[in-house]
Each structure stands twice: as structure tokens, then as C-alpha cells.
Amino acid sequence: MFKRSALFFVICLLPACKQGTMEFDLDKAVSIAQKARQANRSIEEPEEIRMGSGIAANLLGTSPLLADDKAQQYINQVGRWVSLHTERPDLPWKFGILASTDVNAFATPGGMIFITRGLLQKLNNESELAGVLAHEMVHVLRKHHLAALQKEARLGIASDLLGEALKDNNSQVLEKAIKAGTEVYARGLDKEDEFEADRMGIVIATRAGYDPYGLPAVLQMLETGSAQDSSLALMFKTHPAPRDRLNLLDRAMGTRFDAYSAPTQTDKRFNSEVSQYL
């Protein structure tokens, strides 16, 4: 009871502060604030997916999909299989190869995962692909982008109200969230989130039957690249150095992954499904 009166008191003060600067819908504010307390700042799955789709459409606006149905279907099968080994197997996971020659991979909230043609071209086998996709999936599982977005001060809405505002079908808020959400990809995530995605990603790929060293092999390949290489510029800017990532994986993995290996059939499949297109 006391809490409710306190909330009402605060809300009564709000219009006074803001008077003259903007229109204020008191009923809506009360309803949003009350729901926000219940929701405990979380953005729920339907809103997460809606926002993720908007961000995905923006990413696709900067680079279209590679026009190759067979290769697109192939990575969707690899990705969907890997996704079954996560704690969110029922998300509407979707995978796309972007036509860009840049070397990078992206995940958007709600389970849309992208790898560029530039990166795919540098991979050697299905385990490396699975490792990259699993790393991206962790960003979705752990909601790293949503966390980055909720840290955003520029949204113009208190971060703990974002989830509720999105649920109210407020198209202006959604639009703002998508724009700010897309900009997160230019700045990158928290370094710790990237390390976490490596550490959890190798486990997810291994659970799906792949070689645990697929992702480390990709990092070793990236390590030989240079930040001056323009196709690597954004990836290097937005991620910790491959060497640091390898050092942490080295420590985390120890010898406990020595016994796992991928079936050789996956290598043959990768070479026939991917190499010829790129």
C-alpha cells in the first residue's frame, strides 16, 4: 500500500516538472510504471523478436542476402541444428549469409543470425561454421544486445520502461529502439559479453556434435589479419583482440575437449555445399 502511494506521489509530480515541455498522459504513465515494476525491466519474447526483426531489416538494408538459395538453406540447417542445443530451442531461429565481402557475423535479438560471405569464404569446415553461429547465438541467449540497448541514454525513455513501452505497440518507441539497436552494431558489445559468447559457443557447438576447436580455429585465422585490412575493420573495432580471446579460451578449455571430434561427413558436406558458391 505504501509503495503504491509513493508511486502515485512520484507520478503526480512528473507532469509538474514537465509542464509546458511535452504532453503527458498520466493514465498511461501510471499503467506503464505499474507494469514495469511487475515486468522487472525485462523485454519479453514477442517484443524481443519484433525489435530484432527491425534490426535485421536494417542490417539487410546495408548488405542484402547472398543470392544463393542452396547456400542459404545449408547454413539454416547447420544453424537450426546447433540452436537445438541451446536453452532457447524454440525461438524462431533464422540464419542468413550476407552478400558483403566484409569479414563479420551478427546476431539480432530474437534469433536472427548473419554471417558475411567474406567470413564464410575463410572458413574450412562445418565445425568452424557451427562455432561462429554458436558464438552469435549466445548473444541472443544472454540478451547481450538488449543489455547494451538498455544502457543507452539516448533512447529518451527510461531503460526499465522500454519493455513495457514496446508491449504497448508504441510504434515511435519501437522505431527508436530499432534505430538505437542498430547503432549498437557499429559500437560493439561489452568485451565480457564477447568472451562469454566464445566460452558458451564452443560448448553449444560441441553439444551439437561438432569439433570444439572450430571457433578457436576461426580466431587463429582472424589473428593473422590486420586491423588495417578494411574488410576486418569493423570486426576488429567491435571485438576484443583474437589473441586475448584465444588466451581466455585456452584457459577455459584446458584438456577437457581433447576427446571430441566432428564426423568426417560434415567436412565433405561443407566443401560441396559452400565452397563452390563463394
Place this chain on the structure above:
Amino acid sequence: MKLIFGLFTLFWLATPACAEQTAYAVRSTEIKQQPYSDAATVARLNENASVSIVSRQGGWVRISSRAGNGWVKMLSLRGGSTATRRGDSGLQNLFNIGRTGSSGITVATGVRGLSEEDLKHAQPDPHELEKLQNYAVNKARAEKFAREAKLKSLPLDYLPSGGKP
């Protein structure tokens, strides 16, 4: 003058061919006869020793070095050596071996996109998003795909964040 130009051209052409697939050891490690921990030890590779990469198999890399030839754990190596690479020829695919016919491909018609500026000014492409939705596969199809390559699910817990020192 012609001679100098010729020599310069020769040197320039020869450089990529000389680019060795090198790495160095981040710690002292055993070189094994086979890619297994319990395989016979061929020699010991000292910390910071340079090696040439021959191939990779799972967590193992086949190397040749002054100390000896054989297999070492992949994560006991880091790419490159003292050589630094600059410019767009930077990515030398040092570890990009084992996939035949794929190295050194140049893409004639590439879309770049995805720069920082591109992302800041991104405009949605709903048509491409629709295409993406249509490529999605269901669980049953993914499971069939896994069976075809004999991929099997394994139970495995996530790793603790700290790892062993």
C-alpha cells in the same frame, strides 16, 4: 634502371609466395608423433619457438620446427611471428589450410556495406527480411540434416568463467 625495376618487380612478385604459414609457441609444449595426448613424444618445443604449420586436425596442429616435426596442441600456438602484416593483403590465411581450392579466391563483384557509417544510417529492407524468413527450417529438418552427417548430440555443461590458471 630497367634492371632495378626488374629486380623490384621480381621481389614484389616473390613476396607472397614466401609468406610462410608460421606460428609460435605460447608455452613450452611436447611435440607428439600422433594428434593424441598419449602419443609418443618426439621432442619438446620451447616457449616462443617458431613453427611452420602443415595441417590441423581437431585441437591439434601438425608442425615442422627446428626442434622436430609432429603434432602440438592448437591452443599452445598463436598465429604469426615477428612479421607484421599491413594493408589489404593482411589476411594471409595462415591457418586457412585443409580446404582445397578455396584459398586465394578473390571476389570480383562484392558488396561491402556494414561499415560503421552504413550501420548508423541504415534503412530497412523488408523484402530481404522476408527472404530471410523463408529460408528458415524446422526442427525435424534440422534433425534429419544432422543424421545425414552422423552428427550426434552430446550432454555438456557450460564452462565456468574463470578457467584454469
